[in-house]
Amino acid sequence: MAAGAASGGSATTDTYKEVRTWLLLPAWVTLAILVLAPVFMMLIYSFLTKEFRGGVIWEFSLAAYDQFFFDRGLFGDDPAKIEWTYILIFWRSIWQAGAATILSLAIGFPTAYFIATRPEKSRALWVFLITIPYWVNLLIRTVSMKFLLRDQGPLNDFLINIGLIDSPIHIVNTNFAVQLGLFYSYLPFMVLPIYAAVERYNFSLSEAAADLYASKATTLRRILLPTVKPGVIAGCILVFVPSMGSFLAPDLLGGAKNFMIGSLIEEQFKGNAGNWPFGAAASMVLMTMVLILLMFYARQQARSEKAGG
Amino acid sequence: MKNLMKTSVAAFALTIGANAAAAEGELVLYHWFEYIPQDLLDKFTEETGVEVTMDTYDGNEAMLATLKAGAIGTYDLAVPSDYMVSIMAGEGMLDTIADGELKNKGNIEPEWADPSFDPGRKHSIPYQWGSTAFSVDTAVYSGDINTTDLIFNPPAELSGRINVVDSQGDVLALASLHMGIPQCSTDRDQLKALNEMVQGAKAHWASFNSDTAKEVLVAGDVTVGMIYDGFAAKARSERESLQYAFPTQGYIAWMDSVVLLKDAPNRDNALKFMDFLLEPENIAAVSNFARYNNGVSGSSEFLDQDLVTQPESNPHDAAGTPVFVEVCDEETQAVYDQIWTNLKK
Numbered sequence: 001m002a003a004g005a006a007s008g009g010s011a012t013t014d015t016y017k018e019v020r021t022w023l024l025l026p027a028w029v030t031l032a033i034l035v036l037a038p039v040f041m042m043l044i045y046s047f048l049t050k051e052f053r054g055g056v057i058w059e060f061s062l063a064a065y066d067q068f069f070f071d072r073g074l075f076g077d078d079p080a081k082i083e084w085t086y087i088l089i090f091w092r093s094i095w096q097a098g099a100a101t102i103l104s105l106a107i108g109f110p111t112a113y114f115i116a117t118r119p120e121k122s123r124a125l126w127v128f129l130i131t132i133p134y135w136v137n138l139l140i141r142t143v144s145m146k147f148l149l150r151d152q153g154p155l156n157d158f159l160i161n162i163g164l165i166d167s168p169i170h171i172v173n174t175n176f177a178v179q180l181g182l183f184y185s186y187l188p189f190m191v192l193p194i195y196a197a198v199e200r201y202n203f204s205l206s207e208a209a210a211d212l213y214a215s216k217a218t219t220l221r222r223i224l225l226p227t228v229k230p231g232v233i234a235g236c237i238l239v240f241v242p243s244m245g246s247f248l249a250p251d252l253l254g255g256a257k258n259f260m261i262g263s264l265i266e267e268q269f270k271g272n273a274g275n276w277p278f279g280a281a282a283s284m285v286l287m288t289m290v291l292i293l294l295m296f297y298a299r300q301q302a303r304s305e306k307a308g309g
Numbered sequence: 310m311k312n313l314m315k316t317s318v319a320a321f322a323l324t325i326g327a328n329a330a331a332a333e334g335e336l337v338l339y340h341w342f343e344y345i346p347q348d349l350l351d352k353f354t355e356e357t358g359v360e361v362t363m364d365t366y367d368g369n370e371a372m373l374a375t376l377k378a379g380a381i382g383t384y385d386l387a388v389p390s391d392y393m394v395s396i397m398a399g400e401g402m403l404d405t406i407a408d409g410e411l412k413n414k415g416n417i418e419p420e421w422a423d424p425s426f427d428p429g430r431k432h433s434i435p436y437q438w439g440s441t442a443f444s445v446d447t448a449v450y451s452g453d454i455n456t457t458d459l460i461f462n463p464p465a466e467l468s469g470r471i472n473v474v475d476s477q478g479d480v481l482a483l484a485s486l487h488m489g490i491p492q493c494s495t496d497r498d499q500l501k502a503l504n505e506m507v508q509g510a511k512a513h514w515a516s517f518n519s520d521t522a523k524e525v526l527v528a529g530d531v532t533v534g535m536i537y538d539g540f541a542a543k544a545r546s547e548r549e550s551l552q553y554a555f556p557t558q559g560y561i562a563w564m565d566s567v568v569l570l571k572d573a574p575n576r577d578n579a580l581k582f583m584d585f586l587l588e589p590e591n592i593a594a595v596s597n598f599a600r601y602n603n604g605v606s607g608s609s610e611f612l613d614q615d616l617v618t619q620p621e622s623n624p625h626d627a628a629g630t631p632v633f634v635e636v637c638d639e640e641t642q643a644v645y646d647q648i649w650t651n652l653k654k
Contacts, residue, residue, distance in 0.1 A: 052639045053396060054370075054377045074504060074647050075497065085654045152529045172530060173516050255516025256475050259653045270371040272477040273646045 039287070046280035054274035064281035086264070086282065090289075093261040096175065096250070097243035100182035101190075104239045107183075108190030109232070115191075116198035127195065130188055142181055142252050146172055149180075149253075173255035181249030182239075189238035197231025198224075229304070233297055241290055261286050333358030336578040339372060339384040340365055341565070344437075346598040353585050359578045367520060368476070369393040376402060382572040385579035391564045392478070392636045394433055395426040403432035404569045410580055413587035421604035426633070427566065434583050435604025437595060438564035439538040439622075440555075440631055441479050448550035449532045455627065457487035457556045459533050461510040468513040472525050472534040475517040477649045478634045479535065479561060480507070486559040486632070493637035493645075500641075504648045511652055526551055537563075538621040539600035545621070553621045559629030564604070 016023060046064050048056040071083035115126040133141065148155050149171040156168035171177050201224065209219040225232070247262035256263065261282065268279025336353075342365040350361045366372040369390050376387070381402060389397055397403050411434070421435040445454040450467060458464075461484060463471060473480050484507050485492045490499045515531050523544045526534045536544065541553040554560075567586060573579050586592050592603045593611030602622060609617060616622070624631075637645055 052642070053400070054374050074501065074644060074651075076643065076647075085650060088654060147528075150528055150530055251475075251518075252521070255472075255518065257511070257514065257517060257653070259650075269374050270368060272370055272642075272649065274370065274374070275646070 042280045042283050046277055046284050048277050050275050050277045052274070054269070054276060056276050061277065064275075064277035067278055068281055068285065089259045089264055090261055090285070092258060093244050096178055096182065096260065097240050097246075099179040100186065100243045101236050101240045103179060103183040104187050104190040105232070105236060108187060108235060109194055112191045112194035112231075113198055115195050116201070117203075123199070127192070130191055134188055138185060138248060142185070142248050145181055145184060146177075146252055149177060172253060173257070175254065177253040178250050181253040182243040182246060185246070185249060186239040186242060189242075190235040193231045193234040193238065194228060195231075197228035201227050230301065233300075237294070237297065241293075244290070245286065333360070334575055334578055335360040335362060336386075336575050336582055337361075337384050338363040338582075339375075339380075339387040339570075341388055342367055344388070344599055345595055349591060349594045349598075352591070353582060356585070357578070357581055359575075359581065361582075373397065373400075376570070381570060382574065384570050385573040385575050386567055386582065387570055388436055388565050388567055391424070391426045391566070391633050394566050394568060395636055397568065398427065398432055402571050404571050404573060404576070405431050406569055406580070406583075411584055411587065413584045416587045416589065416605050416607065418604050418606045421564070424564065424566075426564075433566035433568045434587060436565045436567050436586070436592075437539075437599055437601035437603055438562070439601040440624075441474075441483070441535065441537050441561040441563060442554050442556060443533055443535045444526055444541045444544055444551045444553050446526065446529070446532045446548070446550050447552045454552060454554040455556050455625070456554075457483060457558045459554070460535065461487045461506060463510075463513050463533070467532055469515050470532040471514045472516045472518050472522060472531040473514055474519040474522055474535045476519055477645060481645060481648065482561050482632070482634045483535070484510075486556070486561075486629070489558070492632070492635040493641045495641055500644050500648070504651060507648065507652050517653070523547075537601075542600045542616075542619050542621045555624040555628035557627055557629050560631055562631035562633055564633075 045056055047060055047062070049059040049061040049063065051057050067083070068086050069083055070080040071085070072078050072080050111130070115123055115130075118126055147153055150156070151168040151170060151172070155171075156165075159165045160168065171180075205223050205227070206219050209223050210216075214222070245262045245265075247260060247266055250256065250258075250260045250263060254260075259267070265279045265282050265286075267273050268275045268282070336359050338361060340363050344365075345363075350363070353359065354361055364384070366375065369392075372387060372389065373393065373396065376384075376397075377400075387397075394403075414430070414434070417430065417435055421438070423429055424435075427433045443460060445459065447454070449470075450459075452464065459467060460471060460473065481503070482492055484503060485494070488499075488503060488506060490496075490503065494500060494503070516525065518525055522534055522536045523540045525531050526536065526544050527547045529548075536553070538553060541551070545551045545553070567583055569576070569579055569583070586595070587605055589605050589608035590611045592605045593608040596603045596608065596616060597611075597613050600616060600619075600621075
């Protein structure tokens with residue numbers, strides 16, 4: 001993406017050189033107000049003292065982070081041990097989001113490849129078809145999914161009617177249902193970046209590889225995948241990150257039996273706990289993890305560009 | 310296309326109507342979802358010319374959080390449950406209704422005129438009241454349903470077929486009734502036992518769903534489900550075999566009240582609306598819609614007959630005592646939070 005902009009846009013860059021900073025100002029201001037300010041507020045809140053039933057007292061405290069990392073028993077006066085509860089909750093969320101990402105990739109990649117290899121005229125239509133279900137609100141889509149999957153729902157009815165199974169398969173209120181829900185919620189975020197990457201791919205490279213006696217699998221592995229890798233990674237991040245913070249699918253399809261990161265944080269603000277600093281601290285830990293992931297990605301990108309360039 | 314035209318015209322007409330009404334000012338409600346019929350709000354607008362705007366919430370705590378996060382001064386009225394009225398009053402979020410400001414205050418039924426959560430009804434008027442227990446699909450389970458064992462110590466056939474509401478207060482209050490210990494107990498052994506009991510019971514639970522408490526019962530996802538009485542009546546109308554239980558160990562009573570919020574931007578209209586809701590005919594319309602009882606005398610003649618006689622409103626003789634969810638002090642609440650986190654980790 002960066003390479004394309006640099007080679008194609010040099011004339012434009014010169015034209016706006018003088019005013020470039022000013023033209024970007026609205027974007028920067030918007031970012032600062034809508035992204036940086038709330039994050040900064042969260043950061044501050046996570047170091048404040050909790051007020052009973054929600055709210056904060058403006059006194060510095062590490063209590064929120066202490067609660068996150070140390071277990072002091074039911075009454076809070078046992079000697080401190082390592083707190084596994086929240087690590088477990090984070091691990092579960094990462095695992096669920098990871099499974100959803102792999103599922104999305106498995107379906108999304110072939111789909112994107114299929115669309116990108118259609119005649120140019122019909123591609124727009126295919127992309128359009130992919131996005132249609134996403135015009136409907138996420139909540140409604142998730143509830144509909146539950147309707148389809150439940151023990152007495154159409155899917156189980158159908159399978160029983162054709163004689164494939166005798167008794168309904170329990171899907172709702174399982175981890176698999178959550179993964180399925182996450183996968184369905186974020187699939188287009190996987191398809192679209194990969195499609196964009198595959199569409200730019202020069203298929204004569206595949207032909208050249210075939211001329212040199214590369215098998216189809218080898219061509220895919222050594223030529224196509226490395227070329228479209230940025231699109232694949234972007235897709236994975238776009239599915240993984242929101243899946244990790246999601247609470248609709250875990251609540252509705254997973255039965256809300258176990259906290260995910262998203263529902264744990266929600267409980268601190270909307271539930272009985274009313275512990276805002278702890279909710280903020282958990283958000284900060286989550287964000288740090290996502291940042292590390294993105295930095296890792298950026299470094300990989302830089303490295304591969306260096307190697308390729 | 311024709312339909313589209315009709316809709317646009319209707320929308321246009323509505324906009325004009327709304328603008329005309331704006332002359333009389335407006336009223337901003339913060340209300341539970343699916344709890345008041347739109348017709349009634351329209352009737353109020355028709356009678357007074359006051360335009361009503363309504364935002365909704367799905368839980369007392371969510372409402373408290375929004376108000377605490379700076380929405381005080383945006384809304385005129387909210388509809389907290391019993392324990393939340395005392396919490397909000399304690400937080401200084403409620404305005405006081407002076408004597409004589411409500412001309413219909415005398416319509417409040419005597420038993421609801423001086424409740425423990427708002428002595429003397431200084432900040433609130435009664436809205437709807439009812440109970441929280443659970444419904445059982447009697448076509449699937451034929452045993453005795455009037456015991457909290459069905460939730461906390463279920464027979465093998467019900468294991469994995471139970472939904473509880475995703476609400477710490479309701480679940481832990483019912484659990485305390487089941488164990489026969491006081492709510493917000495400060496006794497460490499009792500709290501430890503409560504912690505262990507609910508964790509053991511969770512192994513038998515299928516889900517923690519509040520918003521869909523009715524739907525999971527009607528759809529047959531679960532056989533036993535914690536639910537509010539009015540919701541249970543609606544569930545029964547959609548699946549006849551669902552029966553609402555009044556456990557012998559006791560069950561949870563609740564009363565939602567309309568409170569006057571501090572810094573209400575349209576205080577006069579808010580009082581007008583409170584008076585409007587104290588008219589027997591109007592509050593009966595809410596009851597007929599939501600399927601709960603109200604606290605206004607003389608409203609029974611406007612109620613649907615089946616609402617008066619429905620089993621969900623008439624506990625049997627062996628039913629235990631209904632209790633309100635209590636407000637714990639800070640220290641006990643911290644333990645309750647810990648128990649809840651342990652339960653859902």
